[in-house]
Amino acid sequence: MTFGGLGASDLWALFAIAGGAMVLLYLLKLRRRRVEVPYSPLWARVVEDKQSTSLFKRLKRVFSLLVQLMVVAAIVLALGDPKLAGLAGCSYSEPERPPPRHTLLMIDASASMATVERGRTRLSRARAEAHAVADALRGDPDHRVMVVQLDARTRPLTLWTSDADAVAEAIDAVAPAGALDTPTAVDDALRLAADALRGREEAEVVLVTDAAFPPVDAARVEELRLRVVRVGAPGVNVGVQAFNVRPYLDDSLTYSIFYAIGNQADRPLPATLFLYANDQGQSVDDFIAPARIVASYALTLPAGGVLEDVIPDVKFEGSRLAARVEIAASDPARDVFPRDDVAFALVPERKLLKVQLVSQGNLFLHASLFVRENVALTSVTPAEYAGPEGFDVTIVDAGVGVDVSRPGDYLLIAPAADLPGSPFEVTGVVSEPHVGRVAKRHPIARDLQLVDLNILEATVLAKARGDQVVVASKGGAPLLLTRVDAEGGRRFVALAFDVRKSLLPLNYAFPLLMVNALSWFHQEEAGLLKPRRAGVEVSVPVALEGAGGGGALTVAGPPGAPPVHARQIGERVLLSAQRVGVYELSWAGVAGAQPVAINLMSPAESRVSPREAGYPAWEAPAPVVRERDRWLSSFWRVLLLVALGLVVLEWLTWHRRVTV
Template structure:
């Protein structure tokens, strides 16, 4: 017999102390208080009758003491939790990995696969033998242990109740490695995977997961697999017309037969497009929606069977995106006067232009872009990115050559070589621009030559200390460039490249990954409001809030009363949308077996019977006391 609760040595010490206390109180109970009474002669006869029964009285008092000591012994034994040695050796150490990925939200098992999985685990918990121990862990993009390795039924049932499916895939390799590490060195180790089988590979950065002597068991969940899904969704504004945007999405049919579906687009909560399409068996169909308008902030896409049939996985029928904020770019123009430049800047209503004479530079405030037209003053902080037009001074981050003129009748001065894939040349044609006079520009090794004449580079781009610049090596008034539609396009493309609204903007994050969310670099902690309304604090490092996102929808990140960022997240994972349940699980060529015996019933633990005996002895003590047997 072994004591797995309080150690035997501790029990003996407690028993000796408590037994001594019981005996002392018992002796004090037997001590009689002398009372003076009259008529002593009358009491002598009664006392002589009492002596005849003294032996019986002593026996009664001894029985009372024995009952009290028996109660104490039973309570101490219950604290020790005695178990046979055979049970100690044969007990299992079980880790239950419950798949909580998005596919477990499927409703083919009422009310859902995750609820069916929780019921299976509850049956295992209630069927644990007295020597078994179990740890319950939730497996999604991370592995979250929800209990300790314990045999306490209430703790395990509370852990099972806290399981909740997410909108992310399951990292099966991480889950198995956690299980192997947890069970290492324990007797009869076993990993039980409760899942629909939509699990990834069992290989991670450390290589294949080796189970060793750990037994692997599998509890399959799910029955059907009718599902259509949105597996891609993004949006971008047009660079030169920020009131309009384009949408790209992808829909997938995971079924083995063709289906008709309805695809809906919502802008700011209002229906903007409704179309019915037919998807072939296992077809992934991209859809492109150009030149849309009517939404200023949020976009949502929904898909459903056209005939009203039930989709077994609603989690991937809804996708979210956020349009880039249409903020005004602050532009500072340092010029003595240039009608062509000022007119081109009027074409974009989202430009806030401030013109300043070179002698009064800089203007008050901070700017996103500063345009130096024929001047090169010392750049002051707050000027933003820089556009040099016809630079000629020394205060520039590149070399400016001597002027060259278009005097050679055999060679026209213009753009002979162009990097037409560069963003600032989008929608432009510069190859036929005629230039009267220009200055060749020479940047550093890391700078980009965008346009070159036979006399040298005349359009370059680069950055210095994190500040971007673009330089055009001629005065636009000494060319026919401002007479072409390419001039305002070039100017607005350059400003748009500096502002970077369309270059780096992410319309939605993908669930199941670590997000790097732009935040105030002065903050260390940000408050993140989840799609379900819950709030939590997340750390901020180098101007980025770091968070493992596992829920689709719209989020709000706040680092202060006036610093709130809204963003979206989506489950766009074709693997999770393939919800056909698996009937077997194979890891490293080894098939998982069936789950061992778990019988719901009374657990054969001796301490339970000891407590029952305590109650019985207490009842006997109460009955004999009130019947005047032990008094």
């Protein structure tokens, strides 16, 4: 016999103390009081009767003492939790316990889980399926489960636990506000699974998902024992995959809109693209209202493809724009995934370009720039020229010999060989050159039609490494080229001929050429505010003056969006948002706020029809049945019942005056 509670020595000591106390109580019981009476013959007979029964009464008292000692012994022995293994006739041994099992239960909460099917979202169905998995595992007390939420990050919601109630609460806590607007970070999830299951017995990964992510390698599936519970059914979805706005090339008050809209259906779909403007809007509800519609366009979306296009000449007020695509009401198809129907874009800040024209008097150049609403033109003579400081672009006319060696942006017209600080080497002059080749993909050549220029003569500029020739003559001589002097902090656009010695100023391409050349100098990120994707850490340049001084940074998102943790490193801010919308960055002590547009724009999440990846399906394990004799395995219960029986026996015999 072995003991699972107190040891044998402790039990003997406890029995000695309790038994000794019991014996002491019997020895200290009250004795009869002796009284002398006058009639001795009568009491002598009573004493004679008493002596005849004294032996029996002594035996009765000894029996009562033994019963009480047996009660004490049974209670003391029960405290030792005796194990009967090895005793003949009543041996018992614990059945061999199976090895503990581990299940990593991962629930997909990415954007595609917001797909609505038969009135329920996929996330709602995923929670129900996860509860079914947990219920199938609760029969084994040695089966441990960890619940993980999967979206752009992996978020463990429990530790390894066999507490079924804790697992159920964690499943209900997966994305309580609905699926996030993020892609599925399946690679991060698999790395977490490998770390969490390393060294654990009978381990597996159960992923409840619609599989809207790139297929997982079969070797990793087998290595992790990945099992998938699929939710979702085929459906129709259209969504915005790209959306941007930038100033129109010819006028900063007019904008061009670029969009790309995908169609997941197997047939073309008629749709409408709506544009909304709201200078203070942050959420979808802030924009989507009939009163805020800027324009609408009827589209035909190709089957299983993407429609890309640019909408020119869009005019509106405000700095924030939203696009929404909607399947035409005349078509029976219904969009099951509305999350990607809306995208946001920010309008670049309208900035006046400060241009300095250094000339003896060129009315063609002056007129082409003076009428531009986004150009603040300052004309100076060579004698008045003080340098490029304070101007965005300096234009140096033909025949003007001013110093261009200082850092700045320069547009040179027919630069002479002796132009101070010029980086161009003039190797000669070509007479009556004709346009031979135009680099149509270059920003300066955008929409240009250079015909009938009738150039009288042009200087021959030697090309250097890194030069971009925009226009060349039929003989190969550069007529228009760009050069970047990174070490000197200078950028150049050089036109090899004097515009007054050609018909270019009389051509409609001349003012557009000037605008394109000025725009080339300002192609930095601030000129095109790119929308960022939700769930991905993005780097945003600081645009507010004084915001780089170290003031406390605050990020305000749309109503209901989770808090965004951002950090500033120098002149850039790193942040990651979980919901789409327009977020505002503000700094303590700095006036105004800098907006940042966050969009879904994930083709993988927009593909709502389940992928046929062939993942193994999860199957419920066989129920664990353990045969166990709870009485023999817990013999202390028997001892307590014996003690209780002895107490009852003593009580009955005492009341019937058997042991008194």
